[in-house]
Amino acid sequence: FHIQAPSKPSSLVLNASRAAKKKVSRAKWLEKRGFSDAVATTSSESGIIKNDEGLEFVKLVHPESGASAEVYLFGGVVTSYKDGDGTEFIAVRPDAKMDGSKPISGGLSHCWPQFGPGEIQQHGFARNVMWEVTESTDTTVTMQMKPSDYTKEMWDKEFLCNFSVSLEAGELKTVMNVKNEGAEESFDFQAALHSYFTTSSLENLEITGSFEGKEFLNKLVGDEGEMQTEDRSAIKISEEYDRVYKGVNDPVLKDSGTGKALNILNQAGWEDTVLWSPYGNEAMGFDNFVCVESVKFDPVTLDAGKSWEGVLVLKPEAL
Numbered sequence: 001f002h003i004q005a006p007s008k009p010s011s012l013v014l015n016a017s018r019a020a021k022k023k024v025s026r027a028k029w030l031e032k033r034g035f036s037d038a039v040a041t042t043s044s045e046s047g048i049i050k051n052d053e054g055l056e057f058v059k060l061v062h063p064e065s066g067a068s069a070e071v072y073l074f075g076g077v078v079t080s081y082k083d084g085d086g087t088e089f090i091a092v093r094p095d096a097k098m099d100g101s102k103p104i105s106g107g108l109s110h111c112w113p114q115f116g117p118g119e120i121q122q123h124g125f126a127r128n129v130m131w132e133v134t135e136s137t138d139t140t141v142t143m144q145m146k147p148s149d150y151t152k153e154m155w156d157k158e159f160l161c162n163f164s165v166s167l168e169a170g171e172l173k174t175v176m177n178v179k180n181e182g183a184e185e186s187f188d189f190q191a192a193l194h195s196y197f198t199t200s201s202l203e204n205l206e207i208t209g210s211f212e213g214k215e216f217l218n219k220l221v222g223d224e225g226e227m228q229t230e231d232r233s234a235i236k237i238s239e240e241y242d243r244v245y246k247g248v249n250d251p252v253l254k255d256s257g258t259g260k261a262l263n264i265l266n267q268a269g270w271e272d273t274v275l276w277s278p279y280g281n282e283a284m285g286f287d288n289f290v291c292v293e294s295v296k297f298d299p300v301t302l303d304a305g306k307s308w309e310g311v312l313v314l315k316p317e318a319l
């Protein structure tokens with residue numbers, strides 16, 4: 001693949017008074033639960049932040065629950081979602097590049113407008129470009145991706161993508177909206193969130209959902225992969241995985257190590273699930289993540305002026 005160089009920094013500015021108000025409200029929330037003020041004043045704030053390597057991300061903080069999320073402009077990728085207890089649900093691989101020299105290997109990574117191998121580069125280009133922040137509050141952000149010379153070289157279509165992330169007290173909602181801005185021509189695309197989720201260890205993880213009895217493409221068998229039938233209702237990963245479960249979109253990740261379950265609620269657009277694990281690959285930190293991807297595998301044909309939406313809600317709960 002090749003990468004588009006990070007563009008100029010975003011002009012979005014932190015609203016200081018909003019941050020101050022939020023601190024007060026967080027302090028009240030903590031006080032009610034018996035924590036001291038000292039804890040409240042150390043809570044981090046929402047806004048645009050630069051990582052150590054100069055890449056910008058938006059931090060969202062929920063004023064009451066203290067839940068937080070981080071979304072990088074490079075790739076428009078959510079790289080962190082912590083609930084109010086501070087449990088992290090989203091993984092970034094230890095070998096990920098966080099300086100814009102490669103797409104970030106981790107987070108809720110966009111594969112768009114192509115999922116797998118095809119005419120353009122594997123996983124498309126959405127994760128290689130800078131997205132622009134068009135709206136933000138302490139708990140929400142919308143980022144936009146438009147055609148550029150870089151994308152037109154690969155795929156000359158009149159698209160507009162808006163990706164919005166909203167942090168609520170008990171869940172994180174993401175909406176990927178694709179619009180065909182053209183006057184006449186339709187275009188086809190595939191879409192996915194190549195989501196990396198944390199595991200305390202793969203041996204503590206069970207993936208439930210409507211898997212039992214479903215056919216899946218096991219890409220790791222033979223040259224072309226092989227269709228197989230899932231006979232389990234709860235999946236445990238103890239070997240390398242690259243499996244496409246068409247028509248399954250309700251996975252739940254149950255981690256007995258953290259005592260939490262993460263419900264992956266694909267509420268619109270995302271019809272299929274891909275499970276990917278580079279089991280045994282220590283450099284990738286295989287034991288501490290699993291990719292449970294929200295996918296639209298069969299291409300969408302989008303007529304001129306029309307939109308498509310993929311809605312994913314992540315909802316943690318106690319096991």
Ligand SMILES: O=P(O)(O)OC[C@H]1O[C@@H](O)[C@H](O)[C@@H](O)[C@@H]1O
Binds near residue numbers: 103105106109242276
């Ligand atoms: O390292 P990335 O770009 O996040 O991708 C992870 C993996 O994603 C899988 O879907 C691909 O089949 C692998 O080839 C790839 O290594």
